[in-house]
Amino acid sequence: MRNLNSGPGRLAFVLLPVLLSLLLAALLVLAVGREPQEVLQKIWQGAFRNTRSFAGVLNFWIPLTLASVGLYVTFRAGLWNIGIEGQILAGAIFASAGALTFDFPPEFAPLQLLLQILLGILGGMVWAGITGALKIWLGVNEIFGGMALNALAGVWGIYLISGPWYPEGGSAQQSRPFLENALYPPLSREWPVGLLAIAMTAVAMVLVPLVMARTRWGLQLKATGSNPRSALLLGVPTSRVAMSAFLVCGALAGIAGSYRVMFTYGSFRPLVAGGIGFLGLLVVLLSTMKPLWIPLIAFVFSAILAGSTRLRVSLQLDSSLAGVLQGTLVLVFILFQGLRQRLEARRGDQAGDASQASASSQSGLTG
Amino acid sequence: MDIELRNIHKRFGPVHANNDISVVFPAGRITGILGENGAGKSTLMKILSGYQPADRGDILVDGEASRFSSPEDAIEEGIGMLQQDPLDVGAFTTLENFVYGRPERVLPDWQAARKDLEEASAHLGFDLEAEAPVERMSIALRQQLEIVRLLALGVKALILDEPTTGISAEQKQTLFAALQQLAHRDGVIILLVSHKLEDVITLCDKVVVLRDGRRIGEEDMPAPGETDPATLEKIKSQLVHLMFGQELGPHVRLDVPLDKVVLQLDNLNLRDRRLQIENLNLSLRQGEVVGLAGLDNSGQGLTMRAICGLESVSSGRVLLEGEDMTNRSYRSFLHRGVVFGAAGRLEEGLIAGLTLTEHMALVRSERAVLDWPALESYTRDSLKHYDVRGEAEDRIEQLSGGNQQRVLMALLPANPQLLILEQPTRGLDVESARWIWQQLLERREGGTAILFSSAELDELVAYSDRILVFHAGRVHEVSDVAATTIDELGYLIGGEFKQV
Numbered sequence: 084m085r086n087l088n089s090g091p092g093r094l095a096f097v098l099l100p101v102l103l104s105l106l107l108a109a110l111l112v113l114a115v116g117r118e119p120q121e122v123l124q125k126i127w128q129g130a131f132r133n134t135r136s137f138a139g140v141l142n143f144w145i146p147l148t149l150a151s152v153g154l155y156v157t158f159r160a161g162l163w164n165i166g167i168e169g170q171i172l173a174g175a176i177f178a179s180a181g182a183l184t185f186d187f188p189p190e191f192a193p194l195q196l197l198l199q200i201l202l203g204i205l206g207g208m209v210w211a212g213i214t215g216a217l218k219i220w221l222g223v224n225e226i227f228g229g230m231a232l233n234a235l236a237g238v239w240g241i242y243l244i245s246g247p248w249y250p251e252g253g254s255a256q257q258s259r260p261f262l263e264n265a266l267y268p269p270l271s272r273e274w275p276v277g278l279l280a281i282a283m284t285a286v287a288m289v290l291v292p293l294v295m296a297r298t299r300w301g302l303q304l305k306a307t308g309s310n311p312r313s314a315l316l317l318g319v320p321t322s323r324v325a326m327s328a329f330l331v332c333g334a335l336a337g338i339a340g341s342y343r344v345m346f347t348y349g350s351f352r353p354l355v356a357g358g359i360g361f362l363g364l365l366v367v368l369l370s371t372m373k374p375l376w377i378p379l380i381a382f383v384f385s386a387i388l389a390g391s392t393r394l395r396v397s398l399q400l401d402s403s404l405a406g407v408l409q410g411t412l413v414l415v416f417i418l419f420q421g422l423r424q425r426l427e428a429r430r431g432d433q434a435g436d437a438s439q440a441s442a443s444s445q446s447g448l449t450g
Numbered sequence: 451m452d453i454e455l456r457n458i459h460k461r462f463g464p465v466h467a468n469n470d471i472s473v474v475f476p477a478g479r480i481t482g483i484l485g486e487n488g489a490g491k492s493t494l495m496k497i498l499s500g501y502q503p504a505d506r507g508d509i510l511v512d513g514e515a516s517r518f519s520s521p522e523d524a525i526e527e528g529i530g531m532l533q534q535d536p537l538d539v540g541a542f543t544t545l546e547n548f549v550y551g552r553p554e555r556v557l558p559d560w561q562a563a564r565k566d567l568e569e570a571s572a573h574l575g576f577d578l579e580a581e582a583p584v585e586r587m588s589i590a591l592r593q594q595l596e597i598v599r600l601l602a603l604g605v606k607a608l609i610l611d612e613p614t615t616g617i618s619a620e621q622k623q624t625l626f627a628a629l630q631q632l633a634h635r636d637g638v639i640i641l642l643v644s645h646k647l648e649d650v651i652t653l654c655d656k657v658v659v660l661r662d663g664r665r666i667g668e669e670d671m672p673a674p675g676e677t678d679p680a681t682l683e684k685i686k687s688q689l690v691h692l693m694f695g696q697e698l699g700p701h702v703r704l705d706v707p708l709d710k711v712v713l714q715l716d717n718l719n720l721r722d723r724r725l726q727i728e729n730l731n732l733s734l735r736q737g738e739v740v741g742l743a744g745l746d747n748s749g750q751g752l753t754m755r756a757i758c759g760l761e762s763v764s765s766g767r768v769l770l771e772g773e774d775m776t777n778r779s780y781r782s783f784l785h786r787g788v789v790f791g792a793a794g795r796l797e798e799g800l801i802a803g804l805t806l807t808e809h810m811a812l813v814r815s816e817r818a819v820l821d822w823p824a825l826e827s828y829t830r831d832s833l834k835h836y837d838v839r840g841e842a843e844d845r846i847e848q849l850s851g852g853n854q855q856r857v858l859m860a861l862l863p864a865n866p867q868l869l870i871l872e873q874p875t876r877g878l879d880v881e882s883a884r885w886i887w888q889q890l891l892e893r894r895e896g897g898t899a900i901l902f903s904s905a906e907l908d909e910l911v912a913y914s915d916r917i918l919v920f921h922a923g924r925v926h927e928v929s930d931v932a933a934t935t936i937d938e939l940g941y942l943i944g945g946e947f948k949q950v
Contacts, residue, residue, distance in 0.1 A: 297822075299815050306812055310801045316792070317801070317812050317861065318784050 096423050104415040108408045117398060125397050126405065130390030138276040139392075142347055143359075143385040144378075145280045146171070146339035150363035151370075151377045152287045153335035158367055159295060160328035161308030166214045166229025168360035169236035170207040170333045174340025176240060177206025179351035182265035182344065183248060183258060192264045196279075199265060200341050207337025208330050210236060215329035219322045225329075240353035248351060257352040267346040277346045283338055284378075291331075292374035304328055336360065365413050371420065384409060451512055451528055451606045452476050453498070453639060458507035460493050465877070467493040468504070469663040475607070480633045480640040482650035482671075485660035486693055486745065486943070488905060491643045494660070495609050498641075499531035500524030530605035534612050536592040544587070545580040548599050570598045574628040589724070590621035597628070607639035608632070614649050615724060615747065615922065626653050630674065645745045647686050647944040659692040667692045690940035694907060708915075709736035711771075712868050712899045713757065718766035720756050725749050725923040730766070732918070734868070734899045739890075741910040742903035744920030744943055750903040751793075753920070754870045757901070758783045758790045770867070787867035793876055793903075795854045802847040806833065806840060806857060813861050836860040837885070852882035859889050866893065871902040875909060887913060907939050921945040 109119035130140050150167055157164035164170075181199035210232055217223035243258070244250075250259040267277030295301035306314040307324045315321045343355045362384060370376040391405030453475040460468040468490045475481050485491045497504045500518030508515050511527050518524040521531070539547055548567045549558045564580050571578040576594040584592060593613055600608060610629075614622050630653070632638040644650050650657050651671055659666045669688055672681055711733050718730040727749050734740055742750040755761040757768055759780040768776045770786055780790070792798030800809065810829040811820055829842040838856045840849045846857065855878060862869070869890070875883035891913070894900055904910050910917050917928040919942040926942050928934050 298819050299811070299817065302808060302811055302815075302820065305808075306801050306804060309803045310797075312798050313796075313801045314812075315780060316790060316799050317809070318781065319812060320781060 096419055100415045100419040101412075104412040107411050107415065111407065111411070112404075115400070115404075117400065122394065122398065122400070122404070125393055126387060126390035128390070129393030130386040134273045135275060136389070138270075138274050140382070140385045140389040141276045141281065142342075143389050144382050145277070145284050146342050146347075146359050147363060147366065147385055148284050148288055148378050148381040149335045149339040149342075150360050151366040151381055152291050152374070153332035153339075154360075154363050154367045155370070155372070155374050155377060156291060156295075156304065156335075157328045157332045158372065159301075159308050160304045160325050161311065162218070162325060162328060163226050164211070164214070164229060164329065164332055165226050165361075165364070166210065166232045167332065167336050167363060168356050168358070169229065169233035170210040170336035171340040171343070171356040171360050172233075172236040172240055173210035174203040174207035174333075174337030175344045175351065175355045176236070176243065176340075177209075177337070178203035178341035179243075179248070179258060179261075179344050182261040183351075185265065186262060187264060189264065195264055196267065196345075199345060200338060203341030203345075204334045204337040207333035207335070207340060209333070211329040211333025211336070212326070215326045218329075219325055237353060240351070240355070244351065244353060257348070257350045260350045261345065265345060266349060267342065269346075277342060280338075280342045280346065287335055287338075288374070288378050295374070300324070300327070368420075369413065369416050451637075451639065453529070453607055454508075454510040454513075455494070455498065456508040456510065458494065458497060458509075459505045460490075460497060460502075461505055466663045468497070471507075471660070471663075471665045473658055473665060473668075475639050475641060477606075477639055478633050478637040479655045480629060480642060480653055482654035482657040483641060483643045483660065484645065484647075484650055484657050484689060484693060486645060486905065488662075489660040489693075490663040491660055492611065493663075495531060495611060495641065495643055498524070499529055499609055501531070525600070525603050525605060528604060528606035529609070530600035530603065530607070531609040532593060532596050532600065532611065532613060534615065536589070536596045539584065542584055543580065544578050544582050544584060544595055547584055547595055548580075548602065551599060551603060566602055567598065570602060574598070574631065575624060576628065588617070588621070590617040590625070593617070593625065594628075601632075601638075606637075607641070609641040609643065611643045612645070613642070614644070614646060622649075629653060645944065647689055647941075647946060650689075651682065651685060657689065659689065661693060661695055666695070686941070686946065687937065690937050690944070693944075694936050694940045708738050709897060711735050712738075713901075714767075714769040714772075715757065716767040716769060718753075718756070718768065719764040720749075720752050720761065721764055722752050722761070725752060727753060727923045727925065730925055734901060736897045736899055737894050739894060739900045739902070739913055739915050741914030741917045742901065742920060743907070743910050743917050743939060744903075746905070748920040749923045749925070750920050751872060754790065754872055754901065754903065758788050758870055760790060787863065787865070789862055789866045789869055791858055791869070791871045791874060793873040795851070795858060796847060799858055800846045800854060803845060805843050805845055806838075806849075807842045809846060809857065809861060813863075832860045833857075836889075852878045855882065855886060859886065862893075865896055866898050868899045868901065869893065871900065873904055874902055875904070875906070883909070907936060910939075919943060 112119040112122050129136060131137055150171060154164055154167055178199045181202040185195045185198065187195040214225055214228045214232055217228040218225045245255040248258040249255060250257070253259065267280055269275045270278045295304065303314070303319045303324045306317065306319050307321045311321050339359065340356065343357070344351050348355060366377055366380045366384060369380050387405050387409055394400040394404060455471060455473050458468050458471045459466070471490070471494060483491045483495065496502045498509060500521040500523050503519065509518070510516070516527050518527065524530070539550065542550065545560070545564055545567060549560070549563045552558065567578065567580055571594070574594075574597070576598065578591065578594055578598065584595070587595070597608065613625060617625070629640050633640045642650060642654060652674070654671050657669050657671060659668070669685065669692070672685065676682065713732070713734040715730055715732040718727070720727040720730070724747065730753065732740070742753070744750055752761055756763050759775070759778050759782065763776050766776070767774055770783070770788065775783065775786070796802050807822070807826050807829045810832065811825045814828065815825065826842050833840065833842060836856045836859055838849070838853050838860065840853050840857070846854060849857065855874070874890070875886055878886065890900055911931055911934065914931050917931055917934070917939070919926045919928060919939065921943065922945060928939070928942070
């Protein structure tokens with residue numbers, strides 16, 4: 084078991100899937116009649132050719148990392164928070180409500196910004212809280228509750244831009260553009276990215292793993308996620324702990340949603356969540372719950388996605404090719420994880436025969 | 451068809467669950483397999499029905515050695531087992547369940563199947579309705595369905611595991627009549643796994659008794675309809691002796707003064723899927739130890755869980771030091787010093803994947819920010835004190851069962867009011883078990899009341915001030931433990947309350 088977790092064994096299980104998925108992706112590109120090298124190059128250029136394109140990568144990385152860190156918390160508590168997408172959208176809606184309502188004088192602009200972000204946090208927490216309440220008190224599986232709330236947030240968004248937020252003289256695609264006061268201030272012209280959002284993301288990605296490792300709450304989350312029944316018997320308030328995980332995740336998703344409307348688009352539109360939540364699920368799965376990997380994996384995903392927008396212009400390839408590449412990567416990776424678990428289980432069987440046998444004797448000896 | 455088992459061995463780690471068992475099951479006979487918990491009955495039947503392989507030994511069907519690697523193999527050879535919880539598909543109807551195990555075709559012939567089902571049901575005096583959804587059927591009906599289904603698959607030997615648990619007296623009559631008909635008229639081999647004396651005496655032609663994994667003996671049963679009380683009595687006492695064997699150890703109650711009442715159960719009514727417990731009354735004083743006897747699933751587990759808020763109470767009251775705590779959450783019990791320890795340590799109690807230090811931190815740390823170095827050294831001291839063979843950074847599942855139980859002891863609060871322990875020494879060697887009791891008795895001297903269940907009569911008699919015997923949800927109290935005998939307890943556990 085040990086040599087899969089450390090040293091060359093572990094490295095192989097990280098590198099092999101990357102190489103294999105690159106190979107598969109190359110074959111795929113060859114199949115559509117392009118040079119793999121060329122496609123890779125274009126994606127690279129799309130992501131990193133200048134500061135503005137790099138900022139584009141970061142603008143995707145910010146909400147993706149926030150959502151992923153939030154999901155890390157809910158996963159730790161043993162929860163499949165599929166509803167994250169709706170939580171991002173709810174955060175976006177709440178933040179937009181603030182953006183479209185407030186108009187503080189310039190000297191109070193920071194206060195307005197703060198209020199809007201808080202509204203976004205509140206929106207995400209409300210949506211996550213509903214999922215949590217359904218799960219904890221009514222026994223509705225969080226996957227189903229989350230899916231329903233995702234749909235509900237989507238419908239609500241569509242209603243808002245075709246009704247209350249319908250822009251004068253516009254079309255029902257998006258709300259009217261937000262005023263400058265209502266936006267995250269960009270770093271500079273060359274670096275169009277919200278510094279405040281980067282700061283919040285950085286804090287989240289450092290603070291959350293630290294809290295998990297060092298606080299009683301983090302330990303209680305882990306206990307609840309591993310075995311809720313035993314956790315309860317050991318005195319962990321499992322309901323409260325599960326609820327808190329939802330709320331923390333909702334808050335982070337809410338910030339992500341606020342960034343999407345208050346920076347990326349500068350207005351509200353129904354598809355503002357853009358699958359970031361679902362992508363976040365993949366990021367966390369790939370990280371194998373090692374939180375330090377989350378920002379890195381999120382960065383790779385962001386670079387591929389942001390970079391591939393150039394494919395259409397330069398190679399007349401649809402940018403969805405990037406999605407296919409990413410999907411291949413994820414599939415191969417998950418395949419290897421499954422393989423690794425199997426190998427570990429087999430070795431565990433051999434090594435821990437005695438302890439396993441005594442466990443099974445308890446179940447086998449009921450007669 | 452005849453079945454013979456020859457020199458069957460099966461080990462689970464240190465436990466020799468089946469030790470050189472040889473037995474013959476002739477066609478057309480009903481054989482009872484009798485024994486207390488852990489005697490090896492279920493293990494032997496699982497081997498015979500293909501759910502698990504034997505380590506050594508042979509299964510001979512009509513004199514020919516057979517090897518089963520799955521229940522399907524066994525069914526193909528004509529051996530089918532009826533599980534305690536019938537393995538049906540809840541969302542299906544009776545007819546759909548009847549059909550789905552059939553191997554031959556992709557598209558079933560529904561009409562023919564319905565005819566088969568109805569004929570088989572009528573033949574055995576069952577009342578199965580083809581369109582009834584299984585999830586709304588009683589256990590008795592689901593058993594009937596499973597019997598009919600297995601017979602339709604060509605089974606010539608039918609194993610029933612505790613089939614009379616959870617069914618009514620009338621349903622039991624129907625079942626027994628059908629089984630007798632199957633054996634004596636159709637020549638089917640019937641094997642009845644049971645711990646109920648009354649059942650095996652009424653139904654079986656012959657009874658094989660297992661104890662500690664060995665075949666201890668065999669008794670022929672009287673002809674059906676035997677009513678002479680003296681004959682029945684003699685057979686019962688022979689069976690009880692075979693089942694429980696050795697004489698009891700001494701009752702070693704130390705003289706701890708019993709103080710004020712800690713727990714009081716007031717006309718408690720409980721129920722789960724199989725069992726109903728009515729009007730349970732009990733009062734437990736500080737420093738008192740009450741043992742719960744009975745075979746698995748006779749109601750001890752349900753009672754212990756209901757007392758501390760882990761199962762709901764239908765009616766009646768649970769009073770803790772006079773305060774009504776009925777249906778409060780486990781956490782509120784825990785705050786009042788009531789701790790429950792389940793038999794399945796890694797399912798209920800400990801958390802696989804967490805280290806020993808993490809376990810300790812969960813129960814001991816008062817602070818929001820954990821001081822890991824301090825917790826680690828605390829854990830190390832604690833492990834030394836409780837003589838746990840394991841390191842603070844080991845994950846709990848890496849420890850042996852005995853050491854896991856020691857860790858559970860270490861995790862208990864210092865002075866609990868009431869300890870509710872389900873089979874606290876299950877699966878432990880003699881030395882570990884003695885050590886656990888030493889710990890428990892120390893706590894008792896500090897005023898802790900203890901309620902525990904056990905499958906070991908010795909343990910119950912040695913440590914209990916009083917014993918409650920559970921049988922199918924009924925409860926009988928043995929208040930003078932020092933004067934009790936193995937026979938008395940044996941009868942009670944087998945459901946023969948009137949003998950006492």
